[in-house]
Amino acid sequence: MQAAHPDVAIIHAHSADVHGNVQLDPLHWPDNDADEFIGWAGKKTIVTVEQIVSDEEIRRNPERTILPRDAVTCVVEAPYGAFPCACDDRYTYDLDWVGEYYEASADPAEFAKFIQKWVTGPEDHLAFLEMVGVDRLLELSTRGGVL
């Protein structure tokens, strides 16, 4: 069977340097290993990461690199980028938020309002996080704070 080569692949990971060497934390759920395959498959691959780190930090544990820079088109720093979903050992689900999404999605007009409020409304990712609120985000953190 012919392999899939999507025009664009977008994945979320834990850290990367500015060159695009992408790493996962050693403690991660095995399901997320599939992200490596998705990342390699894309003709263009965009990786959002919890944190952009230094070259030295990447070189400290080179075996954690799942995508070297040759496989990555660009990296975007997006702390809490998996919200409202969980991100391995960094933070867990926000089930209240997911519940709001679920309820809004029952009605097209309500859902349009929901999208307007949370997705198209905020100017950027940080504005979205501000709307969610620092307290709420830190409560989800499994490490007691933003890393």
Next chain:
Amino acid sequence: MKPPTIYETMAVALAKQFGPKEHGFVGLGTGEQAFILAVGIPTVAAQLSVSKGTDFSLQYGTLVDPDIRLPETLGDPDLLAWSCAARLSVERCLDVFRRGMMTCSFISGAQVDKFGNLNSVQIGRDRPPKVRLTGPIAQSDHAVYAQRTFILLPHDRRVFVDRVDFVSAPGFGDGGDWRKERACPAAVRPR
């Protein structure tokens, strides 16, 4: 100033072939001259071209940035202590070849012919052969899938033959559309 050695000249000539952005792969070498040609010269050439931003990975998957110095030796302890941005598995490296992402690679052997076929398996066509050589390791992956494969050999009549005794890494086979007929990716012409 001392005149350059032939190996130094080869390293400089090879370095001139690299473009601004290369993903090169330097593999394994067995020893002595074969090691110098397949590993040593490409490694030095890659280091010479760092000002162009050339990437290269050495010994299966150590992704090295241009600002990093070469290790003292290629023994496992030195390789493991070598600063790098990624340490990819062998199967991942071969996958990168298969995807056509490797822009250049380097191989050596005992014979090459006018179609660029390489022989690192045996001398003579007898089965079993009179002289059995070390064999190709991943040479066929290099020769088929790298965008450009550099074959480094000593300039000797015994080496540059009309037809190789055994094809361990295909160049252009019998010539013509040999590669195309076998769905090999098109080889890129030298710069």
